Amino acid sequence: AGTPTHRQKARTMVTCNFRSPICQALVLEIGETVQILEKCEGELNVMLSLCLCSSLRPQGIFPINYIHLKKSTVTNRGLCETVVPLEDPIITETTSTLQEWGVLWKQLYVKHKVDLFHKLRHVMNELIDLRRQLIQGHLSQDQTREIKRHITVRLDWGNEHLGLDLVPRKEFEMVDPDQISVSELYKLHVSSRHCGQQSTNQGDSIRQRHGDGCRVPVSHHLFINLKSFTYNSISEDADVFFSLYDTREAKQISEKFMVKLNKNGGPKNPEKIDRLCALFTDLSSKDLKRDLYIVAHVIRTGRMLLNDSKKGPPHVQYRRPYGCAVLAMSDVFHTITDLKEEKDFVLKVYTCNNENEWYQVHENIIRKSNTKYSAPSTNYGLIISLQLLRGELEHIRRENQAVFNRALALTRKLGFPDVILPGDTRNDLYLTLERGEFERGGKSVQKNIEVTLYVLYADGDTLKDCISLGTGEPNTTEYRSFVLYHNNTPRWSEMVKLPIPIDRFRGSHLRFEFRHCSTKDKGEKKLFGFAFTPLMREDGTTLSDEIHELYVYKCDENATFSNQGLYLSLPCCKEDFNSCPNLPANLPFQRSPKETFWVSTILCSTKLTQNVDLLALLNWKAHPDRVLDILGRLRQISGEEIVKFLRDVLDTLFCLLDDNTDKYGPLVFQSLVFIINLLRDSRFYHFRPVMDSYIQNHFAGALAYKELIRCLKWYMDRSAEVVRQDHIQEAMRALEYLFKFIVQSRILYARATCGMEEEPFRASIQELFQSIRFVLSLDSRSSENLVFTQAALLNSFPDIFDELLQMFTVQEVAEYVRGTLGSMPSTVDIGQSMDVVKLQSIARTVESRLFFFPESRSILLPVVLHHIHLHLRQQRELLICSGILGSIFSIIKTSSMESSVQEEVEMMVESLLDVLLQTLLSIMSKSHSVETSRGQRCPQCTAEITGEYVSCLLSLLRQMTEIHFHHLLNSFHSKEELKEFLLKIFCVFRNLMKLTIFPRDWSVMRLLTSHIIVVTTQFLSPALHKNFSEGDFDFKVWNSFFSLTVLYINQPSLQLEALPPAKRKKTLDKYGDMRVIMAYELFSMWQKLGDNKPHFIPGMMGPFLGVTLVPQTEVRNIMIPIFHDMMDWEQRKNGNFKQVEAELMDKLDSMVSDGKGDDNHRELFSLLTQLFGPYPSLLEKIEQETWRETGISFVTSVTRLVERILDYRDCMKGDETENKKIGGSVNLMNFYKSEVNKEDMYIRYIHKLCDLHLQAEDFTEAAFTLLLYWELLQWEDRPLRDFLHYPCQSEWQRKENLSRKILHYFNKGKCWEYGISLCRELAFQYETLYDYQSLSWIRKMEAAYYDNIIEQQRIEPEFFRMGFYGRKFPFFLRNKEFVCRGYDYERLEDFQQRMLGEFPQAIAMQHTNQPDDTILQSDAQYLQIYAVTPVSDISDVPQLERVPERIKSFYRINNVSRFHYDRPFHKGPKDRENEFRSLWIERTTLILSRPLPGIARWAEVERREVVEVSPLENAIYVVENKTQELRTLISQYQHRQHHGNINPLSMCLNGVIDAAVNGGIARYQEAFFDKDYISSHPEDTERITHLKDLMQEQVHILGVGLAVHEKLVHPEMRPLHKKLVDQFHMMRTGLHHCVPGVDRFGPAGCSGVNSPRGILSSHNHMSPESVRLMHRHSPLNLQGSIRHSSSSLSSHTSSEAGNLVIMTDGLMGEHPEEALHMQVRLPKSARFIFVGHFMMHCDAFHHQNSDPPPALPVRSLRKSPLHPIPGSPTSPQSALGGSNSTLSGSASSGVSSLSESNFGGQYPDPGPIRNDALEPLPSHLWSPPDEYLASPYLHMHYGGPEIDSMDPVRPFHYRNPASHPHTHQHTHPHAHTHTGLDSHSHGPPPHHHIPTHGPHHIPYRRPQPPAVPPKPYLREGCIPEEELTPQPIPLPRRIFHSPHGHREDPGKHAWEQCISEEHEENQ
Secondary structure (H helix, E strand, O other): OOOOOEEEEEEEEEOOOEOOOOOOEOOEOOOOEEEEEEEOOOEEEEEEOOOOOOOOOOEEEEEHHHEEEEOEEEEOOOOOOEEEEOOOHHHHHHHHHHHHHHHHHHHHHHOOOHHHHHHHHHHHHHHHHHHHHHHHOOOOHHHHHHHHHHHHHHHHHHHHHOOOOOOOEEOOEEOOHHHOOHHHHHHHHHHHOOHHHHHHHHHHHHHHOOOHHHOOOOOEEEEEEEEEEOOOOOOOEEEEEEEEEEOOOOEEOEOOEEEEEOOOOOEOOHHHOOOOEEEEEEEOHHHHHOOEEEEEEEEEEEOOOOOOOOOOOOOOOEEEEEEEEEEEHHHHHHHHOOOOOOEEEEEEOEEEOOHHHHHHHHHHHHHOOHHHEEOOOOOOEEEEEEEEEEOOHHHHHHHOHHHHOOOOEEEOEOOOOOOOOOOOOOEEEEEEEEEEEOOOOOOOOOOOEEEEEEEEOOOOOEOOOOEEOOEOOOOEOEEEOOOEOOOOOOEEEEEEEEOOOHHHHOOOEEEEEEEEEOOOOOOOEEEEEEEEEEOEOOOOOEOOOOEEEEEEEEOOOOOOOOOOHHHHOOOOEHHHHHHOOOOOOOOOOOEEEEEEEEEEEEEEEOOOOOOHHHHHHHOHHHOHHHHHHHHHOHHHOOHHHHHHOHHHHHHHHHHHHHHOHHHHHHHHHHHHHHHHHHOOOHHHHHHHHHHHHHHHHHOOOOOHHHHHHHHHHHHHHHHHOOOOOHHHHHHHHOHHHHHHHHHHHHHHHHHHHOOOOHHHHHHHHHHHHHHHHHHHHOOOOOOHHHHHHHHHHHHHHHHHHHHHOOOOOHHHHHHHHHHHHHOOOOHHHOOHHHHHHHHHHHHHHHHOHHHHOHHHHHHHHHHHHHHHHHHHHHOOOHHHHHHHHHHHHHHHHHHHOOOOOHHHHHHHHHHHHHHHHHHHHHHHHHHHHHHHHHOOOOHHHOHHHHHHHHHHHHHHHHHOOHHHHHHHHHOOOOHHHHHHHHHHHHHHHHHHHHOOOOOOOOHHHHHHHHHHHHHHHHHHHHHHHHHOOHHHOOHHHHHHHHHHHHHHHOOHHHOHHHOOHHHHHHHHHHHOOHHHHHHHHHHHHHHHHHHHHHHHOOOOHHHHHHHHOOOOHHHHHHHHHHHHHHHHHHHHHHOOOHHHHHHHHHHHHHHHHOOOOOOOHHHHHHHHHHHHOOOOOHHHHHOOOOOHHHHHHHHHHHHHHHHHHHHHHHHOOOOOOHHHHHHHHHHHHHHHHHOOOOHHHHHHHHHHHHHHHHHOOOHHHHHHHHHHHHHHOOOOOOEEOOEOOEOOEEHHHHHHHHHHHHHHHHHHOOOHHHHHHHHHHHHHHHHHOOOHHHHHHHHHHHHHHHHHHHHOOOOOOOEEEEEEEOOOOOOOOOOEEEEEEOOOOOOHHHHHHHHHHHOOOOEEOOOOOOOOHHHHOOOOOEEEEEEEEEOOOOEOOHHHOOOOHHHHHHHHHOOEEEEEEEEEEEOOOOOOOOHHHOEEEEEEEEEEEEEEOOOOOEEEEEEEEEEEEOHHHHHHHHHHHHHHHHHHHHHHHOOOOOOOOOHHHHHHHHHHHHHHHOOHHHHHHHHHOOHHHHHHOHHHHHHHHHHHHHHHHHHHHHHHHHHHHHHHOOHHHHHHHHHHHHHHHHHHHHHHHHOOOHHHHOOOOOHHHHOHHHHHHOOOOOOHHHHHHHHHOOHHHOOOOOOOOOOOOOOOOOOOOOOOOOOOOOOOOOOHHHHHOOOOOOOOOHHHHHOHHHHOOOOOOOOOOOOOOOOOOEEOOEEOOOOOOOOOOOOOOOOOOOOOOOOOOOHHHOEEOOOOOOOOOOOOOOOOOOOOOOOOOOHHHHOOOHHHHHOOOOOOOOOOOOOOOOOOOOOOOOOOOOOOOOOEEOOOOOOOOOOOOOOOOOOOOOOOOOOOOOOOOOOEEOOOOOOOOOOOOOOOOOOOHHHHOOOOOOOOOOOOOOOOOOOOHHHHHHHHHHHHHHHHHHO
């Protein structure tokens, strides 16, 4: 790029992003900092300055115009040099913070934290703007400070909300922790939370030195802005006067703000547009609580009468009252208190009805005296805006310059404000014209009186501009009052302010002229009298603040006032008249005796006084005989008057003292004390500087110190004798200024006498301090007054140090102070209140200037530490003590930078270290115990106190050097003392890391704490090794040390890997990696253990393992030799690693499985892999040992455990699903049992798994889980220790409790069969022990379980096969397949959605084929799901024929470990004429590792078996199933007497008959009854015969069904019935040709079919063959498993919906159009009802006496619209179908509801069902007759054993809320559906057809009595007996038929006979 021209190093800022294709180019981002190494021709070679070292710094070139050079300095020159910018630190911090926020801000958007995203953007923009203002540098000092405050507030806000570190600041800038003590750093952290209050807090702390009484109250100021005055009836100029009015005291409290408006309502002065604003100042907090109102008086200027133009000429103007408005401030203050801007208000103006009431019109409006004022006809008034401001006026002026630039009128309070400032000069006289009484003067009407006011000086000149009507307008020379029309006794109550100059006040007077304003044509104003009053009396006092009654003198227009002496000699009032008894007879003006004028005055002056006593004091020389009396009355003078004349009063007092010390001395001393204490008042606090200035510059009492010392000592000496000590306490409070006067007086005396009498002065001071010590040493417990005296003395004592330092050396003053502090009694001898005062005095001593001198500190420190030590020992006033210690440590830290503080630190170590440790341990233990017991802290155990003392301890340890530690360790007299000290300090350090002493965002504080701990540990560890090794080995101390090191290394604040790069570099630069330092210390101490190492094996294995989990390579490498060492010692000791292995596994489990919030735990596995895995690792050392094989086995076992534990951790995350958590728990539980045989861990995970089941409400699985623990226990009396939640008890008791718990869970899970065997087990135990009470209880429970089995309804779940393929699945799922027991009502598509929700990254496989290796080894997740059918182990035993269905159904779906699914295929070439000849079924059976239900809803598939089913066997199965379905359905309707909803029966009959006619059974006939087929398949002869028998049986059943249908069919449905009968004839005819013997079912022709009697009569005498046929295919002899299900897949091959395509093209037969014949009235699902051979399998035909008919769900074809996962391959339709219909996807999931027939009115409706596959039906077609509902009888069913009703109809939703996709019915494109009768969900609940499963023949076996299922399992908890004893539901007692006798035809004949008898009755 060119030749280097020169080398330089500079800091630059990137101003634009830079990207370049040049490989050497440096990529730049705007805002980054780069450092220039070399400048070339146009380009720069740079590196980033923030990298750790030069080898890591990216370097490259870039154009020079992409950067901006900044001034900077380079520190640490070399490889790790740092560039520091030369700019304001807060600018640098803002820049770096904005860069850090920029990244996080974008992440907020990604995480959808929209609110914080927008707030942070706003704050960032504000910071950018504030930073720009700072960089420009055009601000004043105050403005700069304010900008910095705003910046820091925003920086802290952002850091807090983004979770970043808190930045400790001092004066808005970051502090360097190395420059301040830890105590101060802690306080800065606390205060940085509220940096905006920092300056206020500092000011408060300064003022607090003078006590709480010196806190200055905050002033408030009310800003008011008149925006407009809208009115339409004045049309004259107007004046508006605003004032604040206190309605309680009925007086005005502020001056008036005056606004002049023109007749249009605008400002009369155009320059004041938008500038009509005022500030009512000096409102106190008390004022805001007063009942204040803003009162606005409107005075118009114009005609006498507004509506009468005749009254007076237009050119004469009168001031006339118009209206008034008020606004209550009580509500306004609440509204505007926190506002930063103005708020508008509207004041409605009311007019006064009677002018005589004008003076109180505002009161009437406030009191709402409606009769005395009236509202205007239109709604108009004043619109004002208000804002409340706080603080000093100057500060507000700086803050709101824009407001003050608007000609703001400052409107003050009447009288002085709460805070009187020394420079506040005022001389205002407020005059109020109250009222007057005047004569009529011979006129017929009363006068219109106007008063004119003038202020005149002694020489007769009128004072110019000395009258103010209100602020906002300039002063005037004369004032004219408003005129009240025709009123001789006017009441004005109008106030004006007279700001008369102080030099003109004496000699001035006021003259009031009274004129009558005529309303005649001329409009003359005739003078008729006057009054006057002087402003100052002869004694020098001004007019008193009261109402003055003035004389009125007569005069006329011709009277002249040029010679004011003519009337000034006259008396102005009654008091004046009394003082002038001899008046001349002929006066120039005659007084009108009947006329009087009243005015009131208020003086607010800092120069004038109305107090006679004050004037007498100041003029004491005029009356020397009255001095004692005057001094005695000084306390009665107002404080305002004294501070106004403070200097004069003080001069007078000291003049009196010099004049006669003995006579006036005590009184002068008392007066001086009174004045000094007066300045302690918050109102006069600001006069303290005036006092200081007086002492320094004006005080001249050189001899005063002698008398002051004498009096002060006299007061102190009297404190032990006097009972009332008020005057002594006042003197003690005035101690500071008394010493100021004493010292200054002595200085003046020494200066005048060249230092004479020095020794007497020192002696007097010495004596004075002896008196002080005497007062403090008195026992005050018996005298409350003495307590207050001592408290006052202690409070004032620290204030005299600075004064003493002017006269004495530092050491002398320190000695005085030490003696005084040492004289205070001990903590035990004084009360708590005095104890606090004493400590506060010590605290102020430490904070004083005296303590900063090293010479004095060495003197004072011992006595201070002594008092602190006593308090800490007794645990008293801990908070104050911590503040004192913090101040001491801050001072010592500051001093240590300038000089050595070794001796002082030594003193503190000796006095404080041990007691600090003890105090911290006490605080921490109290805090922990109180929190755990009561959930709250006591006042002494707050986090504040803990943090204070921790910072004090850390400050002390930080100041300690090696010398200090050496002295400390050598100071212990015995090893026991050293041991106790080490245990204390190690315990405190551990607590610092375990307890949350400092918040997480206090990074600076936490890092400094860690640094101090590691340094201290390095100093202490040699003493541990030296004193407690070998023969003196102490396990407790060593164990404490190792525990500390482990905790230290694992601290979250030290895990640098989680920090941002910049922060990590900063931490490493400052402290290094402190984990490595501590790890080396740990290794060193471990090596020094020597032969004592076995004491820590295997106990420390777990903690040391925690150290290896720290993601730091060097730390792990340090720990590997320790692990090897532990294994070596264990091998030597025991010959194996069993203890080490057990401890290690326990620790791994607790660390990883129970850990919370660690998102990087996967990295922990990689660390352990490196630790226990391949080289270089622990194996490298193990390879070299003789125990190599056992060591490698040990490492392998640990690795396998870690893999499973991490899978468990993944699954147990809060957002994971219950299935994942359960799966992970089962996997880990099995590992502990089978591989490592850790029974305690195994039992722990049993209970964890049980808890998960209970959370998911899987009570059956919870019971099976607890059974695992139950099986481990024996019925023995062996005692067991307490474990988990179990108490200490015998093994028998624990097993009994577990049994009860398991029974409770089996009962809640409705698995009573499993509970029965457990009841028998318990009963046997109780019977053995003769515990008949418990035996009775358990037998009752067993009986209740039997009742529940018979009476309660149970929902049969679905079962689903799941395959998890791919390496992304957890270890326990990876490339495995499972069968899952679904939730109640859960269909296939619902299950699919739930599983895909649990594994959102999984890809759904769309087939059922087994995956290949590509999928198994892929880095993805593949999920394969389809439904499977359980295969029960029930044998074909005769005893089962009469067992109720609900009993058998339990065994079909429980304790099942075999499941199957079918796949249809064509073997060989497909038979195109008839597909069923070549249609085979591939049946896959899955064998599980454990039966379901079990310890989880999932069970892993252990192996699979595949068989093939021939076409003929499949046909037999389909026909047999359909026949059984017809039986079951007919049995439900056979007893009905009236028409009802028989849609299910109609559709089922139509489906079978219509399909048979259109090719259903005929297709089977063509396929298998063909001679060619029979001849070619001789082995199928028996099966063909079987199929023929089944067809004959089906025809018979159809005939019976038509008979029942004819009885119940609605008249409107007769055409359908007739069509069914006709088609039945065609069907039977077709069978007659193919199946011999069909004619046996009845005579040929329609008559036999149409007549039910004919059909039944043909069945009365059946051949033995037919009887055998009926029995062999009776309902109770069904093959396979039969179960209730709404989501199992039905087919002619398997009952698996969603796995089969039932109907395929080409199976319609030759005439597919025949399928459309019944589309008009049949339901859409009619075809599917028929195809129930594939879609549904109904339960066996039941024999029942009293049960309601079963609710049988009907299949509809559904497919999940979201994730279709077909369960198994498609299958062609049955030949019975007659139409093409495709069943694909999860077709079985849909539930089509047919109409319910209410069989027996006593059974409630099952509830609404899903009917989305059916069409609505008019209510009159499905509503059952009332007599059916009211019938109390249940019809007798087909004879034989009773059976229960079926499941109640399932609701649309099921228990699991995972997904409810809105499914739709999918049919084959060529399928035809019929529209017919149906019921919707709004109709009565219909019956459901219940699909049955179990397609292949399984021989029945006799069921054994219920037994505990194999390997069942459960959970803890106390089970009340009332819960465990279910109450049986009373039902009619059933009578079973005798099992003896013929078992075949009685049931058949009874069923047929029942139907025939009913039919005969109906005939």
